[in-house]
Amino acid sequence: MTQEISRATAEEIAAAVSAGKLSAQAVTEAALAEIAARNKELNAFTNVTRDRALAKAKTLDAENTPRSLAGVPYAVKNLYDIEGLVTRAGSKINRDNPPAAADAFVVEKLDGAGAVLLGALDMDEYAYGFTGENVHDGNSLNPHDPRHMTGGSSGGSAAAVASGMAAFALGSDTNGSIRVPASLCGLFGLKPTYGRLSRRGVFPFVASLDHVGALARSARDLALVYDVMQGRDDADPAQAPRAVEPVLPLIEDSGAGLRIAVAGDYFRRGGRPECFAAVDAVAAALGATREVVLPAAAAARAAAFVITAAEGATFHLPRLRGRPQDFDAAVRDRLFAGAMIPAESLLRAQKLRAWFHRRVAALFEEVDIILTPATPCRAPLSGQKTIEIEGTEVTVRANLGIYTQPISFIGLPAVTVPLWTEGETLPIGVQVIGAPWREDLVLRVARDLEKKGIARAPLA
Template sequence: MSLTLDVLRAAARDIAAAVSSGQMSARAVTAAALGHVDARNPQLNAFTDITRARALAKAAAIDAGHAPRGALAGVPYAVKNLYDVAGVVTRAGSKINRDNAAAATDAFVVEKLEAAGAVLLGALDMDEYAYGFTGENVHDGDSRNPHDPRHMTGGSSGGSAGAVASGMVAFALGSDTNGSIRVPASLCGLFGLKPTYGRLSRRGVFPFVASLDHVGVLARSAGDLALAYDAMQGRDSGDPAQAAREAEHVLPLLSQGATGLRIAVAGDYFRRSGRPECFAAVDAVAAALGATRDVVVPSAAAARAAAFVITAAEGAAFHLSRLRQRPQDFDAAVRDRLFAGAMIPAEAVLRAQKLRAWFRGRINALFEEVDIVLTPATPCRAPLSGQKTIEIDGADVPVRANLGLYTQPISFIGLPALTVPLWTPGEHLPIGVQIIGPPWREDLILRVAHELERKGVAHAPVAP
């Protein structure tokens, strides 16, 4: 059977359609994707583990009719290396976890993707224990931006972004505690979805900050995000934070577009502390959508600060035994932040949790008046790999602390949010805009993203 589709650039839905109809074999798709991984990964360092035998066996099973030809039949994908993959050690970007036994079973959402026919190619590079926004890792090496490997991918789902932007896979799973899907999606020119907190099961995903951790997906179109997201939905008693909601599929709703939605641009906090290109990108999206309204997200700086405090304290508490027993095996920058986080007084953490409930109430009131809020996803395009500061408003500010400036207040209260990629003529690196919706309305943000794609405003080309 010959290839009739460029599987390295094709949408997941087109690959699945070709495999399901018999136009292409899953084996041919998988072999092409693995060949591309072999060619590109040495430069981009997206994969830390390649599950070649598993991928080829799954493809053969699909072709033989022994595995489902579901909505993702034959579609190659990969997962951040904090997801359990049967037979693979869940390293979570760390040196320490490599001493653990290999996972016995797949994470819940991986099981769901497998049931839909997707073909797993492997596990992906990330910031150590997901505590970072750069995609840099002292143990596994830095993931590199496919659009210019001198630049960082962003993180912590850096390998996930690199794998999708380079065409090695059609989509990849990431995780997002403070922006770790939305930031690399912005820097690598991808669509990146962080669903509502509690929507998707996190069973089999190595935690960072349990009260803030989300699983999600990066892809090259809103349609592919919706396809993967729909496949991963489902109730699971194995994640105590999962909400008691049935699956609410979004793919059939995308064609409704953005007409009739009340869309606003966030001002104040979200119009400060960024480079001009991030605000220009928001304005371009607003103009395309006919959005003329401005809103103020109240106390966004305090919300971000509270997310910072909870992250530091809860992350440190989770890693306390490892900090005591193997401090030398951490990335020094992660270790010293966790040491400091362990020393935060309880009153400060509880006050941050009180602010969280209060802030949620204020934002719920805001969403009585609007359906969608637009903000920058990141304050700048991708910095150079290893770059420590960026220039904003004439001052040099730290890269690591500022890449999540606009994402942290949003995940703090678990709102569904999505990055769409924009490209400026003459610039070879993209920048993302964050589309935010009310709780449980992933359908709205995906409809807006799809509309922007349809209008040609947002798109995610495979890096040359």
Template sequence: MSATDMTASEIAAAVAAGSLRAVDAVGAALDRIAAHDEDVGAFTDVLAERALARASAVDAARMAGKPLGPLAGVPFAVKNLFDLQGIPTLAGSRINRDDPPAARDAALVERLEAAGAVCLGGLNMGEYAYDFTGENLHDGPSCNPHDLGHMSGGSSGGSGSAVAAGFVPLSLGSDTNGSIRVPASLCGLFGLKPTFGRLSRARSFPFVASLDHLGPLARSVADLALAYDVMQGPDPDDPHCAGRPAEPVLPRLAEGAEGLTIAIAGGYFAEHGEPEAFAAVARCAAALGADRVVELPEAHRARAAAFLITTTEGAALHLERLRRRPGDFDPAVRDRLIAGAMIPASFVAQAHKFRRWFQGAVAELFETVDIVLAPATPCRAPKLGQAVMSVGGEMLPVRANLGLYTQPISFIGLPVAAVPVWTAGERLPIGVQVIGPAWREDLVLRVAGALEAMGIAAAPVARL
């Protein structure tokens, strides 16, 4: 088996056993990137020299008999809003290219490398993370490796396409309104949006401070759990992640879904989608023996309030850039931010008030169930450049609506695993959200792992 076909767990085990050198795993990844990324468009910065030096250090440690980390020799890459020492943090923009190089890696990059992983570079993304398509005006689109004429999803498009293409077995993305789960759904990957405040955001470029989450994408649930576990822990550099102790989940994967009460999201989450979205949920539910239907109350208002908070907080963050360099923004991003700057403060206050109510209402729901299943996206990956899509017989703008099922969940910071479901004869997958109560990443990953073990969810490497 080629190293580029291996999962992160398989690479780490082989490196620890001495049957695979870290430099060979990294070299194979760099070769595959060189051969195919011109077509895929996943990377904006490939840090080959850094990566090979780091891999050599891992191999030297093994030869010296030193203990290796649980991700020893595993290549990974990060959305280019994570700081990487020595290069500017682009955040998908033209403007940030004029910034000085980052002085230090992002906290999560440091934690992965402390566990032995090897960072290969920065990944393409939607400008300032305000995107669901994976199309970047400045760097071009990150394409869907399973069909290069289709979208990877955004805004962590490069994070999705890099893993699906077999460039790396693990990547990091960010999720404000769905930007991990949408690429996971469209590219056929497992993705984890942890509970808000669970993983440190230190030294990453923000979008919406009250909604931003960081998390991993991978081709197996074990890889998600492995990466998640090494990234956990308090960080005084992120006030939202300062006090929560680590709660490892990898040892609990073997418990599976046994004994859990699993329900299907109805109402809003059973509308506005194409048949394949609901069929994927039904398939997962049947495999898990779940037939109870529950409703997240006022989910459509939660999405509207998430839109409002997103655009106003984003506008406040970028106001000075909008004044100084309006012509250097993607016009679609610029116009949404300008609109956000003009929203009355009373509207924002009402959105936050509703958010508190919705959070409480959903918490009450989770007193009666352990897990809720819902579609991740309303359809499979649209074509590159496609402006509108048919959703439930209605034509809707693609850019704004690929996240219509993800926004109400990130709005209240709940943990979610996206799992990829394939249909025979289809080149493209579609994802299902496995949603749990706050701080219960163990539950969502146990259910995701059960679906993987049953063969319902799978994340194959694309054949480029």
């Protein structure tokens, strides 16, 4: 029974609990059993909120009220506030902070929809990394082959969902931290448009680039969770003043009629053959033959590095001054470097961002969807520092986000869809990118690919 529940989608669990065919308590106990059996190997959870989860399940069973996420077990990256827990953000320093007084806004929304919070998840320190490796809490490991990394910084989120310990999980995405682990762990991962979802109660990294989003094992689950998290939050000044726009009712339409293109030039370089083959397979399934060029994508990525380092360093300056020895040395050194970036360089990066945004917006007047690789390779080994790409040895940490950074840079919505090659034990993802506020289209394409059997997210 435990394995049957762990394999069920969020939508299936909610339907069964709402109909009285399954109790929320049975689902929660099954999820907690999976955590007890698998977390020691995969290191996905840093905290398990067992008492809260069981109490919530008991309440749901007593109320017996249909809810969109009734009894669905989930977990959140440990930079989301959970009432009563210290918000670690993957760091040693934050552990001296008082526990959170309230849940993050989107956690409140999920709780209201009947979802059952299981705990907090491992991540790269302060979300500054792409590997899922953490010197304080240990590395999260890939459920499909634990010798390999999950990707990051939402690595624990990916490990929890791909292993069946949670039906879905929340992550954050500044430069690719949802899309990269979704690609390496074989999941559907959504980074919504910048400003779409409230970030209240989520520990920041780079205010002008931070997004919140989710990872799931189906496109419909991803849409369901996204719809629940929508809603105006007047306490978040960065949130756009847009009405709730449900996408789940729209995503069963096929990709037919959409103008879909493959990104060329920059997005056809810098990766291993498998990442380009995955894009070609998706394009063929969708009948996409057009190629477009995102102008100066390499410069956009470089500017994203500058803004990330400079803004991140400014935010962390009190910690850098007071407790430099308590940082992961690699994170600390990148932040120190960011603190020394000249103001002129930051200004040039921001000007390039405005220019790049205008140019890409013009491109979306001609197409609806753009396809790119999500990562340049399948998951490297945990702890691996370099990888050979196109005959050159490059660093893993800096290059896993080569294709995601130019997209986050201007806040576009994007979904990673997972593909598998026969004979391979590890997946690789393709990025489905849309114009601002068109989450409905990127999820519609993801669902179309899922129905066609091109994209799939099997339990590890």
